[in-house]
Amino acid sequence: MSSEQKEFNFSVNTISVMDENGKIVGELPKLTNDEIKELYKKMLTIRVYDEKTMKIQRQGRVGPYISYTGQEACQVGIVFTMRKDDWFFPTYRDSGALYARGMPLKDVLLYWMGDARGFKNSENNFPICIPVGTHPPHAAGAAFAAKIKGKDYVSVATFGDGATSRGDFYEAMNFAGVFKLPVIFAVQNNQWAISVPRNKQTASQTIAQKAIAAGIEGIVADGNDIFSVVKAMRYAIEKARSGKGATVIEFMTYRLGDHSSADDQKKYRDPVEVEMWKKKEPIERLKKFMLAKGLWNEKFEQDIIAEATQTAEKAVADAENIPSQKLDELFENIFSEMTPNLKEELEELKESYKDRSTESTNKVEKIEGSFP
Ligand SMILES: Cc1ncc(C[n+]2csc(CCOP(=O)(O)OP(=O)(O)O)c2C)c(N)n1
Numbered sequence: 616m617s618s619e620q621k622e623f624n625f626s627v628n629t630i631s632v633m634d635e636n637g638k639i640v641g642e643l644p645k646l647t648n649d650e651i652k653e654l655y656k657k658m659l660t661i662r663v664y665d666e667k668t669m670k671i672q673r674q675g676r677v678g679p680y681i682s683y684t685g686q687e688a689c690q691v692g693i694v695f696t697m698r699k700d701d702w703f704f705p706t707y708r709d710s711g712a713l714y715a716r717g718m719p720l721k722d723v724l725l726y727w728m729g730d731a732r733g734f735k736n737s738e739n740n741f742p743i744c745i746p747v748g749t750h751p752p753h754a755a756g757a758a759f760a761a762k763i764k765g766k767d768y769v770s771v772a773t774f775g776d777g778a779t780s781r782g783d784f785y786e787a788m789n790f791a792g793v794f795k796l797p798v799i800f801a802v803q804n805n806q807w808a809i810s811v812p813r814n815k816q817t818a819s820q821t822i823a824q825k826a827i828a829a830g831i832e833g834i835v836a837d838g839n840d841i842f843s844v845v846k847a848m849r850y851a852i853e854k855a856r857s858g859k860g861a862t863v864i865e866f867m868t869y870r871l872g873d874h875s876s877a878d879d880q881k882k883y884r885d886p887v888e889v890e891m892w893k894k895k896e897p898i899e900r901l902k903k904f905m906l907a908k909g910l911w912n913e914k915f916e917q918d919i920i921a922e923a924t925q926t927a928e929k930a931v932a933d934a935e936n937i938p939s940q941k942l943d944e945l946f947e948n949i950f951s952e953m954t955p956n957l958k959e960e961l962e963e964l965k966e967s968y969k970d971r972s973t974e975s976t977n978k979v980e981k982i983e984g985s986f987p
């Protein structure tokens with residue numbers, strides 16, 4: 616029996632616009648000076664919010680928290696390119712993206728305080744997905760709905776390198792490939808999944824190439840360069856909106872802090888590696904570019920920090936001072952109509968609260984528990 620060999624050629628494109636010294640090495644995406652300043656403001660603002668939240672977490676005023684410091688270019692750049700009516704599917708690492716998309720700090724803080732009302736009024740953002748990588752199929756499903764309804768909104772799911780080892784990721788890509796869905800799988804490859812390094816996660820040379828088997832395009836972009844993030848996302852969104860299907864973008868970035876407030880990264884990471892990545896971090900990099908263009912000065916910086924600090928302090932006070940949530944409110948926003956199972960669970964919970972003075976959760980219970 617003879618077999619004929621056929622060659623297949625696949626490629627993964629890479630996008631890199633600005634190097635770690637703020638020097639332009641590729642073609643800039645179209646952005647006005649005001650837009651560049653706005654991107655910088657958003658990145659610095661969400662860093663202030665992140666630092667404030669970590670501080671109050673250490674004081675026991677929020678539950679377990681996940682910081683995104685070092686990943687601000689992804690957090691801001693991914694949502695900057697989205698329309699308000701596009702659908703966003705974030706993970707626990709993406710509080711910054713939710714702020715950048717306009718969700719009030721108070722509401723996201725409520726979520727981390729264990730208060731279900733945080734996401735009650737959130738428009739076109741799915742709630743933060745805590746289980747690793749279970750939401751790419753949801754994003755593909757929402758994209759399928761857009762297609763059936765003949766609407767031109769797109770779905771964007773963000774998740775980490777670790778999540779790409781899950782079957783759900785492959786199922787979502789496969790579905791998106793077959794039906795040419797308007798969905799973007801935005802992988803924030805921050806090199807670690809808690810203590811598991813990228814090279815133990817997959818033997819594949821890139822994560823982006825995993826898209827190829829599903830018949831969709833995979834791109835690698837510099838996730839610590841806001842210009843590369845905007846460029847890659849714009850390309851994928853335009854493609855999705857015009858009916859040309861899905862894209863996987865692997866954003867190369869780095870988690871500068873601990874995995875979560877319950878983690879100690881010093882136990883498993885070489886400080887030399889962390890220092891090396893600090894030199895590539897996204898805010899300093901954009902600052903260098905802006906300084907050279909005359910778009911940055913110390914007053915601009917200090918004004919942003921002052922405004923963000925003031926907003927953060929007010930948001931913390933507002934979140935801490937709202938009346939406790941009612942037990943019903945924990946269940947109400949999950950489905951448009953409560954399922955029989957949920958109704959049963961709610962009754963059980965109410966029963967267990969029977970002997971308490973109030974039919975609501977309180978702050979002490981809210982901050983119990985930890986995040987792996
Ligand atoms: C289904 C599931 N398994 C395990 C965990 C515990 N866990 C939380 S985060 C995490 C690592 C995820 O890494 P990655 O996808 O790279 O995202 P990152 O946290 O680095 O942003 C794990 C294993 C979980 N939350 N959900």
Ligand SMILES: [Mg+2]
Binds near residue numbers: 776777804805806807
């Ligand atoms: Mg990771």
